[in-house]
Amino acid sequence: MGVKEIAWLAGLLEGEGSFTINRTNGSSYARLQVGMNDQDVIQHAADVLQTRVYGPYGPYLINRQPNYRVLLHGRSAMVWMRKLYPLLGMRRRAQIDKVLQKCL
Numbered sequence: 001m002g003v004k005e006i007a008w009l010a011g012l013l014e015g016e017g018s019f020t021i022n023r024t025n026g027s028s029y030a031r032l033q034v035g036m037n038d039q040d041v042i043q044h045a046a047d048v049l050q051t052r053v054y055g056p057y058g059p060y061l062i063n064r065q066p067n068y069r070v071l072l073h074g075r076s077a078m079v080w081m082r083k084l085y086p087l088l089g090m091r092r093r094a095q096i097d098k099v100l101q102k103c104l
Contacts (some may be wrong), residue, residue, distance in 0.1 A: 001048060009048045010087035012041070019081055019095040021102050022073070030077040030103045035069035042068040049080060078103060 012047045013019075015033040034045055039053070049072060056066030072080060081096045090097070 005048050006083065007087060009045060012045060012085045013084060014088055014092055017092070018091060019077075021099050021101050028103055030081065030099045031071060031073055031075040032080055033069060033071040035067055036068055037065040039068050042070055046069045046070045051076075 001085060012032055013032070015020075016036055017032065020031045020033070021028050022031045032049075034042070035055075042055075043055050049070060051070060051072055053068050055068035055070060057069070058064065058066050062075075078100060081099065085093055085096055
């Protein structure tokens with residue numbers, strides 16, 4: 001993946017993404033997620049991350065568009081978090097620090 005695509009993804013995730021810890025059955029794992037109504041943008045993010053698009057979900061309200069998501073779990077999420085880390089702002093880096101600290 002090219003530098004330009006990674007920078008584009010970092011910008012998208014800076015504004016719309018989340019870096020969290022999921023807990024299931026006593027296990028903790030990293031989760032990277034972005035969701036929005038713009039299917040073409042989500043598809044591009046999925047292509048960069050080499051994963052699939054989930055959805056459409058909804059719409060749950062009248063005059064709303066369906067929502068689409070891209071997410072990564074576990075090791076692949078952690079690899080991308082490390083790759084994107086230097087391109088993100090303080091708030092997102094703090095989220096990643098918390099995730100990586102608890103999931104290692």
